[in-house]
Amino acid sequence: MKIICIGRNYAAHAAELNNPIPETPLIFMKPDTAVLKDNKAFYHPEFSTDIHHEIELVLRICKPGKHIAVEFASKYYNQVTVGIDFTARDLQSDLKKKGQPWEIAKAFDHSAVIGKFIPISEAYKTDGEIEFSLLKNGAQVQHGFSGQMITSIDALISYVSQFFTLQTGDLIFTGTPKGVGQIKTGDLLEGFLGEQKLLSCEIK
Secondary structure, three states: OEEEEEEEEEEHHHHHOOOOOOOOOEEEEEOOOHHHHOOOOOOOOOOOOOEEEOOEEEEEEEOOOOOOOHHHHHHHHOOOEEEEOEEEEHHHHHHHOOOOOOOHHOOOOOOEEEOEEEEHHHEEOOOOOOEEEEEEEEEEEEEEHHEEOOOOOHHHHHHHHOOOOOOOOOOEOOOOOOEEEEOOOOOOOEEOOOEEEEHHHHOO
């Protein structure tokens, strides 16, 4: 299983971190050891003092494909959930200054929290968009719609498949909206698709 992640896919999030909007999708990956599921707690690692939450729509690939045309991309995923891309912002900032890869800031153990998957057909609103949000200690801190993506879901599938053969069970984190912020021990994070809670994660 591959975990393929898309960075800076929401203009407002890029702006809040003073990052330029990429001309093509910004791709990074996480290993399968990054997965944290079944509402298990996240234990704050000692190597960072500034880990941020980033709520995202997560797609599950349902059949193998490569060089997928945009018009056929929807046939390659049939389930969606919300996930949290935990980011060690202090490490990431230092690595960016040095022009080095981000892996230790993005791909560490349990940095990819995965909610309960539901059929994609159940996730769409009547206007054809998917709404999602993150609550921290009961207060909404992030909120977004799939239509706000710089590169759409189907376009992402097509683009990624030019470089990586997509396989059944692969996950694609599609980017985070604005509102990312630091987590602390004792926090409770809850992820929603519309009004349906699919994810709960306590920080310990």
